[in-house]
Amino acid sequence: xxxxxxxxxxxxxxxxxxxxxxxxxxxxxxxxxxxxxxxxxxxxxxxxxxxxxxxxxxxxxxxxxxxxxxxxxxxxxxxxxxxxxxxxxxxxxxxxxxxxxxxxxxxxxxxxxxxxxxxxxxxxxxxxxxxxxxxxxxxxxxxxxxxxxxxxxxxxxxxxxxxxxxxxxxxxxxxxxxxxxxxxxxxxxxxxxxxxxxxxxxxxxxxxxxxxxxxxxxxxxxxxxxxxxxxxxxxxxxxxxxxxxxxxxxxxxxxxxxxxxxxxxxxxxxxxxxxxx
Numbered sequence: 001x002x003x004x005x006x007x008x009x010x011x012x013x014x015x016x017x018x019x020x021x022x023x024x025x026x027x028x029x030x031x032x033x034x035x036x037x038x039x040x041x042x043x044x045x046x047x048x049x050x051x052x053x054x055x056x057x058x059x060x061x062x063x064x065x066x067x068x069x070x071x072x073x074x075x076x077x078x079x080x081x082x083x084x085x086x087x088x089x090x091x092x093x094x095x096x097x098x099x100x101x102x103x104x105x106x107x108x109x110x111x112x113x114x115x116x117x118x119x120x121x122x123x124x125x126x127x128x129x130x131x132x133x134x135x136x137x138x139x140x141x142x143x144x145x146x147x148x149x150x151x152x153x154x155x156x157x158x159x160x161x162x163x164x165x166x167x168x169x170x171x172x173x174x175x176x177x178x179x180x181x182x183x184x185x186x187x188x189x190x191x192x193x194x195x196x197x198x199x200x201x202x203x204x205x206x207x208x209x210x211x212x213x214x215x216x217x218x219x220x221x222x223x224x225x226x227x228x229x230x231x232x233x234x235x236x237x238x239x240x241x242x243x244x245x246x247x248x249x250x251x252x253x254x255x256x257x258x259x260x261x262x263x264x265x266x267x268x269x270x271x272x273x274x275x276x277x
Contacts, residue, residue: 044238049238049239053234053236054234054235054236054238054239055236055239057230057234057236058239058243063230066226066229066230067223067226067227067230067243067244067247069221069226070221070222070223070224070225070226070227071223071247071251073140073212073215073220073221073222073223073225073226074209074212074215074222074223074224074251075251076140077140077143077144077147077212077215077220077222078147078205078208078209078212080144080148081143081144081145081147081148081151081208081211081212082148082151082205082208083148084144084145084148084149084151084152085147085148085149085151085152085154085155085204085208086152086155086201087152088148088149088152089151089152089153089154089155089156089158089159090156090159092107092110092111092152092153092155092156093156093159093160093163094107095107095110096108096111096156096160097160097163107156110153111153111156111157112153113153114149114150114152114153115150115153115154115157117150118150119146119147119150119151119211119214120214120217122146122147122149122150123142123143123146123147123214123217123218124217125146126141126142126145126146126218127142127217127218139215139218139219139220139221140220142217142218142220143212143214143215143217143218143220143222147208147211147212147214148208150211151204151207151208151211154204155201155204158197158200158201158204159190159193159197161196161197161200162192162193162194162195162196162197163189163190163193165193165196165197166188166189166192166193166196170188170189170192171184171188171189174187174188198259199259201259202255202256202259205255205259206252206255206256209248209251209252209255210248210252212224216228223244223247223248224244227240227241227244
């Protein structure tokens with residue numbers, strides 16, 4: 001009888017015993033989470049955090065309007081930072097793959113610099129260093145541009161991983177059809193690379209959303225900044241940050257779901273094309 005390996009346990013279809021163990025583990029995990037949630041609620045109650053004075057203002061439309069305006073600021077900054085990251089990341093990738101050594105060296109230096117320097121430090125640079133030099137930006141760009149550039153360096157490496165994952169035979173086949181290098185890259189290689197690295201790109205977009213919380217440095221009106229205003233006005237730290245945490249979780253979950261839908265759509269198109277071919 002062959003000894004079961006880790007690969008067998010992970011990837012084989014589970015038998016009746018394995019299904020029973022999975023079900024039991026799931027029930028135990030759910031019970032543990034419910035017990036933990038009950039303990040947290042009890043501690044909130046004992047600490048007086050469930051008093052109506054800490055939660056009552058959430059029944060006001062003005063409170064949610066204020067929070068949603070902050071969410072709008074978060075989305076505006078995150079969306080533009082994502083556009084910058086995807087576009088500049090592609091430029092960094094092209095530079096790193098360039099056959100011209102100076103361009104490649106500059107691209108590698110920029111990638112390593114923006115990957116190594118924290119977004120928060122770049123925001124401080126835009127806030128404290130650039131204005132005395134005569135470069136003035138709004139608080140929106142002081143948050144968005146550093147986050148976009150910092151993420152672009154990571155995205156460039158994600159792109160490169162996808163490009164390297166595309167089989168070389170496809171490039172050789174395209175070259176045999178007299179396609180130029182830029183045509184091979186943009187028509188053959190890069191679209192396939194995107195499919196390979198789509199989950200990693202989505203993970204970076206989630207990080208972009210969370211990095212917008214650094215907007216407090218330049219008092220940019222994003223979700224966390226508006227939450228701090230509510231905490232200061234109503235002395236309700238735990239409830240406000242708990243609600244904001246739920247909003248961030250829902251937002252990131254929506255991004256993940258959208259990416260899965262996009263991935264399935266692309267897979268269905270590829271399958272349909274393969275059947276036609």
